Amino acid sequence: MALLEMGYKVAHQAFTKQAFELADVVSDAPCFSDYKQLHQLYPNAKFVYLERALDAWVPSMQMLLSRMMVHLDNKTGKFHPILKRSFNHSFDVNGIDNPLDAENLVRSYLSHKKQVIDYFKQSNINNFIGIDISEPDSLPQLRQFLARDLNLSGERSIDNPTHIRSEGEGFPHLNRGRNVASWDEYKHPNKVSTNASGPDKRKYFAYKLP
Numbered sequence: 001m002a003l004l005e006m007g008y009k010v011a012h013q014a015f016t017k018q019a020f021e022l023a024d025v026v027s028d029a030p031c032f033s034d035y036k037q038l039h040q041l042y043p044n045a046k047f048v049y050l051e052r053a054l055d056a057w058v059p060s061m062q063m064l065l066s067r068m069m070v071h072l073d074n075k076t077g078k079f080h081p082i083l084k085r086s087f088n089h090s091f092d093v094n095g096i097d098n099p100l101d102a103e104n105l106v107r108s109y110l111s112h113k114k115q116v117i118d119y120f121k122q123s124n125i126n127n128f129i130g131i132d133i134s135e136p137d138s139l140p141q142l143r144q145f146l147a148r149d150l151n152l153s154g155e156r157s158i159d160n161p162t163h164i165r166s167e168g169e170g171f172p173h174l175n176r177g178r179n180v181a182s183w184d185e186y187k188h189p190n191k192v193s194t195n196a197s198g199p200d201k202r203k204y205f206a207y208k209l210p
Contacts, residue, residue: 014030016194016198090112
């Protein structure tokens with residue numbers, strides 16, 4: 001939501017090539033599972049890892065997964081195959097007895113965080129940042145990280161946003177606790193469709209996760 005307010009075209013999730021082409025920012029699936037492959041496809045893209053305190057993240061994920069699990073089943077789940085793949089790759093939701101177990105979620109979080117940081121550290125690139133969204137200056141950190149660049153459409157730089165949030169103000173929260181549908185309900189002209197169709201219709205990239 002913050003990036004929409006800054007003037008960026010944002011896809012909350014992106015399940016087609018065209019969604020990636022249209023969006024300046026993709027904020028969720030499949031980025032959290034496919035960051036290595038997407039970095040290879042978009043080597044000049046910037047990657048932002050948003051960190052959250054575990055005592056806040058775990059109950060939020062438990063609530064989210066409790067509502068999503070029935071739709072993440074590999075055979076009968078109604079969610080998009082890429083979304084199911086991303087959650088299975090990151091949380092093994094269909095491979096363990098209790099995906100909502102707090103210890104398992106903490107283990108998955110810490111393992112994922114280490115893998116992300118190690119990958120970008122080994123890649124020796126300057127287009128990666130980790131931001132703790134609980135910090136009061138987290139949003140200005142993001143603004144500063146992106147401040148050098150125009151968005152991909154060239155229409156507006158982050159230094160000329162449609163709405164300025166106060167310095168010292170953190171990220172606004174959507175999809176927190178029971179409020180998991182907020183993104184869908186939030187209306188904004190810069191939102192990009194998850195399943196946008198383009199020259200390749202609704203095809204996705206050909207890469208495979210290991």
